Amino acid sequence: MEIAIDTGNKQVKTDHSVSISGVVSQTTIPATARPEDYIRYRGRYYALTNKRQEYLRDKSETERYFVLAMMGIAKELDYMESHNEIAYDPDKTYYITMLGGLPPAHMEDAHLKDNFKAYFKTSEAQYVWYKGRTWRVKITKVYVYAQCYAAIMTVFTQIKPYPRVVGIDIGGFTTDYLTMVRGTIDIEHTDSLEQGLTLLYQTIHKKCLKKFDAIIEESDVDAILSGDTSLYDEEIITLVEEEAQAFVDSLLSSFREFQIDLKHSFVVFLGGGAILLKKYIEKSPLLGRYMFLEDIKGNVHGYKLLYQVMQKKKGEQS
Template sequence: MVISVDTGNKQIKTEHFAFQSGLNEMEIMPPKMDTKVLEYKGKFYTPSNRRIAYMKDKTFDERYYILTLMGVARELEDRLNRGIYRPVPNRPVGVELLVGLPPADFSGLYEKFENYFRRDEEPVSFRYGGREYLICYRDVVSYIQAYAAAVMYSKDMKLRQLAKVLIVDIGGFTLDYLLLRYGEPDTEIFDSLEKGVIPLYNEIRNRVRKQLDILLEDSDIDLVIGEKNSLLSAEIKDLIRSVVYEYVVNTLGIFREIGIDFNSITTIFVGGGSMLLAEVIKEVWIRYRGEYHIIYDSLANAKGYKKLYLADRAS
């Protein structure tokens, strides 16, 4: 059974689900609640809106292992409910786990990241939503984030027919980019910058606190950027929008400094941050003449991992 889990700094994404990259750990079963509880090795876990601080190496502790297991559990439950998976007591189901890493970290971390999940290849036993599960990671394969998202939509966007395409993935903590030439990655032009939406949110909170003495949460900022109903004053909203506009201007300006000209290339934005900032990107893009697109699918990386894996197996 193939299951993809995209372990982002802001969110964990699978083919069908997304949840915050945060974790509550408890020694005893929590009171009855709507949130599904994961029980693993005698401890109980639930997702938390308080995300984990940025970790370049996610194998540092067990938290991303547990978050990934939550993603696997959600996919198994979904397939069980849809009748396409039926567990057999005491017999582990084999799982091909697909994960991803930023372009700049891939070559240095992919083996360590894959081994982080393989462990001793022993069956993994856990309970989720009151059901018992037994799985075995038959294979763990890493892919390059951003590239996987582009591959998912490469046919629709005819990427293999374009001489140069820049993929920009605005994620939680990092902004990843890589250049494609006729659909294939350029092995020299790629990087991961600490310019994702989490640093943006930190800057917004600092500005609002210093100038207006107001403490904000991520959810407050999301409402304003997404132009949804918010109880914040017009003054706070204007300050948030000005910081966001400044962020997009400065972020796009970085590419000129590193020798990438939007006027002579097709640019494709992917990732949750790109979707969140779509209207601001549109406003700022007026100063450029190049073509750009935004992929409105926050699960694109996870879906792309599976597409790449199945293509490799078929070849």
């Protein structure tokens, strides 16, 4: 069976789950974690944590993303079983074709792609305990697609009329951008910027501490930007909104340095960061025509779509 997993630096998403990209390991059952927020794997318990994790260009450098993938697979199997799509059998091995992705600029790096595939592919069955059941899974195949591009393909009919499309994916640590000219990726104008939401969070945290002696964390910033301002003084709300606008203005202005004219391109904004900053992006005079892809699982659905297209082509050729 095919399971699509979007392993982002801030969140890991599957068809039916969204989890923070952080885990802590321990030898005993997590006392305070919800049952759906931890697994037992190789004799240890792994629970989700909101603690900030380091940014990794190559996710194969740590076991974290493999564990998160195992959790994502367990969540999907549990969902399918609860909806009578599959039957649970403790003696059965569930063979998984994993559909994943890398930032578009990294797709040109054969070493990163090979590492990604080898990292997730398992030579033996893995035993994952989740919500009282042990699933025996084996990842037999791994397909890698370009993040951002995959999500954009889910709205292909809407972008098809435009000769130049720029996808901007604002994430936690980075902002990935991709340029397409008449449906083909322009790799020279495709890259990643180290200007993710973390930079905005850090700036706001430092300024609020210095100006108001207030400790404003990421969750506070998210709440204010989402319109939930009931707990905060007006001066803090104003600072957060001003910094959000300054962040957006700086980010969008930087595209001129890369010879990308957003005013004369059709721009697709995606990712949780873009949704959070939507009203500030809409104020920018640098934009012409644009849209927001508000499906935060856009990459997941895109991976499945691209896989289906590939399988269809194989069937036509055989």
